[in-house]
Amino acid sequence: MIRFRECLSDVLLRTGWKQAELARRCGVNPANLSRWGQGQTLPDRTALAKLVEVVPEEEAARLVVAWVKDMLPPAAEDLVSVTLRHPVSRVREPDPDDEWPSGISETTRRKFLDFSRLAMKHSDVMDIVDVLHGAAMRTRKP
Numbered sequence: 001m002i003r004f005r006e007c008l009s010d011v012l013l014r015t016g017w018k019q020a021e022l023a024r025r026c027g028v029n030p031a032n033l034s035r036w037g038q039g040q041t042l043p044d045r046t047a048l049a050k051l052v053e054v055v056p057e058e059e060a061a062r063l064v065v066a067w068v069k070d071m072l073p074p075a076a077e078d079l080v081s082v083t084l085r086h087p088v089s090r091v092r093e094p095d096p097d098d099e100w101p102s103g104i105s106e107t108t109r110r111k112f113l114d115f116s117r118l119a120m121k122h123s124d125v126m127d128i129v130d131v132l133h134g135a136a137m138r139t140r141k142p
Contacts, residue, residue: 005039007066011059012037026050042070045114052118064119 012022019037023030028047035041043051048067052060104112 002039002070003066004042004063004070005037007059007062008033008037011055011063014059015055022051022054025054042067045111045118049118068115 011017012019015022017025019033020030023033026047027050028043032041032043032047036043048064052063055063
């Protein structure tokens with residue numbers, strides 16, 4: 001959880017806000033924000049959405065990328081590279097005929113779709129969903 005913690009620290013530094021101010025602005029418990037800042041935990045999707053709504057857009061994109069990287073399993077970076085890109089990308093809705101790999105649970109699929117909706121608000125991270133979906137589809141057994 002190093003990336004998100006560092007990114008959150010950068011957001012506070014660049015905005016000049018204290019943790020209590022950021023917690024108030026996004027409506028989260030200051031103790032939770034403190035734990036995120038110390039790298040003890042990560043925000044859930046709902047709290048992340050609240051964060052990205054109140055921070056400057058360029059900081060929001062960096063927070064989302066850092067969160068995604070910290071949420072991936074340790075070996076995931078051997079398969080997928082998550083990077084911040086500036087060109088505008090569009091998130092494709094999954095083709096209804098697409099079959100999800102057998103190893104992906106319904107919960108993970110819901111998380112993926114929730115993240116897609118969140119990413120659609122931030123042009124710098126929209127392509128992450130396509131990258132992750134592509135990687136998941138490559139791991140599907142024939």
